[in-house]
Amino acid sequence: MAWPWLGATLHVDEAQYWTWSRDLEWGYYSKPPAIAALIAASTTLFGDGEWGVKALTLALTALTALSLGGWVAAMSREARRGALAALLALASPLLLLLGFAATTDVPLLLMWTWAAWALWQALQRPASAWRWGLLGLAAGLGMLSKYTMLAFGPGALLAVALVRPMRARWPQVLRGGLLAAGIAALIVAPHIAWNVQAGWPTWRHTADITLQRSDEAATLGLLAFALGQLLLLGPMALALLTWQSSRTPLTERTPDGDDGRRRAARFALALSTPLLLLGLMQAARGGANVNWAAPALLGGLAWLALRAPLRARPVAVLLGAQVLLVAGLVHAPGAAAAAGQPWPRALDLWARMRGWDAVWANLGQQLPPDPAVVIGSSRAVLAHGQYHWRDRKVQWLAWDPARQARHHFAWRLGIDDQGLARHLRANGNRPVWLITDSPDAVRPLVANGMAQDKPAAVAHWVDAGGRRLTLWAWRLRTPLGDEP
Template identity: 40%
Template sequence: MSAAVDGGIVDRFGARLLAGLALLLLAWRVWLLPQLGITLYVDEAQYWTWAENLDWGYYSKPPGIAALIWVSTRLFGDGLIGVKALAILCYPLAAAACWAIAARLYDRRTAFWSALAVLTLPIFSWLGLFVSTDALLTLCWTLALWAWLRALDTDRWRDWLLVGAVCGLGLLSKYTMAAFLGAAFLHLVVFHHRRLASAKPWAAALLALALLGPNLAWNVAHDFPTLKHTADITLQKHAAGGPGALGEFWAAQWLSFGPVLGSVFVVLLLRVRSSWRDANTRLLLWFALPLWAVVSLQAARSGANANWAAPAFAPAAIAAVAWLLARGRQRLLVVGITLNLLLVGIAYHWPAIIAAVDLKNPAKMNPYARAMGWDELGRQLAPIVRAHPDAVLVADNRTLLAHMLYELRDLNPRYASWNPKGEASDHYKLTSDLRDWIGQDALLITQTAPGAELLGRFAGADKLGELRAPLDSTTARRMEVYLLRGFKGY
C-alpha cells in the first residue's frame, strides 16, 4: 500500500478504524479473563480492600489506584471484570493521547500508526489484563505530554494549568510521575529558558504539588509509610543488582517493545546525533529516557521490574514509528505490529497452549498460576466464617489476608493482621491491630502450622481443617484454619 493511498484512508477513516481496533482488543481482554480460571492477584486484591476504605494514602502507594477501583466497582460490580474494567480502559485512552501527540508533532498518518503501535505493545497488552498503578500513571504521562505540547504552542493559562492538573493526578497514582516534572523543568531550562520568567509553568508545578498535598499530609500523620516504602524498594541495599540485573532489565525492555520497534529504538539510541538533531525525536526521547535512566540505575543497584518504566514506552514508540515512516519502512512497521500481536496472543493463550501439549505439571509453567485457586479456598472458608460470626479473621501474611478479604467480600468479615512486633510493614499491619480484640476469639488462616509463641497468646486452639484448591494434577494451593479462643494480647 502506497503512502499516498494509506494517507488518504487514514485521513478519512483513521479515527473510526482505531476506535474499532481498540474495541476489538478490549473485547478480547474482557472475554479472555474469565477463560483463564483466575481471580485477582495479591496486589489487585489488596488494592480492592483499599478501595473499600478510601483514604488519601496507603502503605505502599498514593490513593489513585484505590480511587480508580472504587469508581470501577461502583460502575461494574466487584467481580473480576468489574475490579479491572477502568484500569483496562486506561491503555486505549493512553493510545488516544499518543494519537493526539503524534498528530501535533507530525501528521494524521503518523498519529494513526503511533496509536496502533501503542495499543499493541506487548508491555501494555500484558499490563492491560491487570489492575496496577501503571495504568493510571501511563495515562497521566501521555496526557501530560500532550498538554505540555499545547502549553508550549499556545502559552495559555488553561493549557499550563492542565499540565499541572494531570501531573498532580499522576503523582496521586505513583510518585514516578515526578520524573515527568523533572524532565519538563529541564526541557524549559535547555530549550525554553525564557518561559521560566513567566508565572505559568510555576503555577502548573504548584497545582501539581497542591493536588499531592493531601497525600503528603496523610504521610505526615502516619509517619511517612508510603515514602519509606518507596525509598526502601528504590534502594534495596540487600537485593541483587549488578551488570546481570541491568542486562536482564534492558532485555525485558526490548521484548516489551517487540522485536521490530525494540530494535528501532536501539537504532535511535545508537544514532544519538541524528536523533538529537531532529526536534520531534529529541522531544519524545526527552520524556522517555530520563525515566529509563533512573530505573536502569535502580536495576544496576538492586534490580528492577520490567514495568517500572512503563510510561516511557509511549513517547518512545511514537519516535520509533515516526522514524520508520520517514524512511518509507511502513511494511516493516506492519510486520512489527503483527509480530507484537502474535506475541500477545501467545501470552494471552499460553495456558491453553501448555494444556494442548499435555504437560505433567502445567501450573509450574503458567504465568497466571499465582492468581489461581484463591477463589476456591475462599468458597471453602466461607462456611467456617459463617459458623463463627463473632471471631475476627487473622492472617500471618499479607497475601492470605488480601485474597481472603476479597473472596469473602459478601460476608465482610472483621479482620486483623498478626503483628506481635508492632511493625507497620504492610497495609494490614498499618491499619489493623489485634490488640483491639483482647478476650475475643480468632479464626487464623495460615499456610504454616502456628508455633508455640502464637498459640501461647490464646487461651486455647483447635484446628478446624486444611483447605485445598488443586491447580493441576500434582499441584494444589493449601491453607490451614484454626479457631483460637480468648486472645490474651501480645
C-alpha cells in the same frame, strides 16, 4: 472468575486495592489514592466481580494508546504518525499486559502521556495559561497515581532545554512552569496532609523500596532490566525501525524549514531519559522491577513512531506478528491447564492469580458462615480473604507479632501477642480464627495455649503443573490461666 480461559482471578495487589476502595482516603500505606478511587468508581458501575474491578483500568489502557497517538500527531503534524503511535502502543506487551490488571501503572501511564502532550503544546504557545494549567493538572493527578511521576520533572527540564525556545519566550516558559507546578502542588496537597497526619507511611515505604539493595539480584539485575524494557517496548516494533530506517533515511522536513520530527523525537526521548536512568541505577542495585520505568517506554514508542518511515505492509505484518506472539504468551498457560498439561512457571503470567477463589471457597465450606473475627497471617491471606469472602460478615485483623507493620493491613489492623490475648478475653465465646498460608506462624500460639495442636480446617488447591495453594484455619482460645 474474571478470565475463565486463563484460570485467573485477582492479583494480590488488585485484591488489596479493592479493600482500599471500600474505605476511600487521601493515601494508603504503600500508594497514593488514585487506584483506590478508580476501583471504587469501577465497582460502583460494574459490580465487585473481577470484571468490575478491572473495567475502568481496561478503558484507561485504551485511552492511553489513543492519547499517545494524539501527542505524536501534534508533534509531527501528521495524523498517520499519530495512528502509528497508537498502534505501536496497543500492540506493545506493555499495554497488552497492563490491560489485564488494575494497577497503579495504568492511571500513571495515562497521566504521563497527557502531561507530555500538554508540555509540548505549552511550548508551542508559552503565553497560553490554560495549556500550562493542563500540564499541572496531569502532573498532579499522576502524582496521586504513583510517585514515579516525580521523574517527569527532570525529564521536562531536559526536554525544554533541547527544544530551546526563543530567548524572548523564556520568561513565558518560566511563568508557565511555575503555574503548572503550583496547580500540581494544590492537587497533591491533601495527600501530603494525610501523610503528615499518618506519620509519612507512603513516603517512607517508597523510600525503603527505592533504596533497597540486593547484592545477589544485582549481578544480573541491570541486564535483566534492560532486556525487560526492550521486550515491553515490543520486539517487532524494534525490528520495524531497524529494517526500515536502513532503507528510508529520515530526511523529510516540515514547512517551516526545521526538521520538526527529529526535534520532536529528541523531545520524546528527553522526557523519558531521567526515569530510564533511575530504573537502570536501581536495577544495578538489584531492586528494580521490570515495570518500574514503564512511563519511559511511552517516550520510546513515540520516538519509534516519529522515526519509522510510514509503510503500511511491513507495519501490519510486524505488529500483527507481535500481537499474536503476546496473545500466545497470555493464553498458552490457560490452554495448557485446560488440557491438563503443565506449563513452565517462568512463562506463566497468571501463576500468582490462580486458585485463590477455589481455596477460599473450600475453606468457607468448612468454617461457620459468619466467623466473627478472622486474623490473617500475611498480606496475601488478608487481601484475598477480604475479597473472596466479601459477602461474609467478618472483622479482619492482621497477625503481626513483631509489630513491624510491613504492609498496609499490618499497619492498620496489626495485632501482636499481647493484643491478641486481650482481644480473646474481650470476645469471650465469640469465635476467633487465625488463617494462614504458613503453619509455622501458628507455632508460638500453640506453645502458649492460644491455639490447638491441629488446625480446625485445611483447604488445598493444586494446578496442572503441581503448584499448590494451602490455607490452614485455627480456632483461637483464651490463653491458659486467663479468665474469659
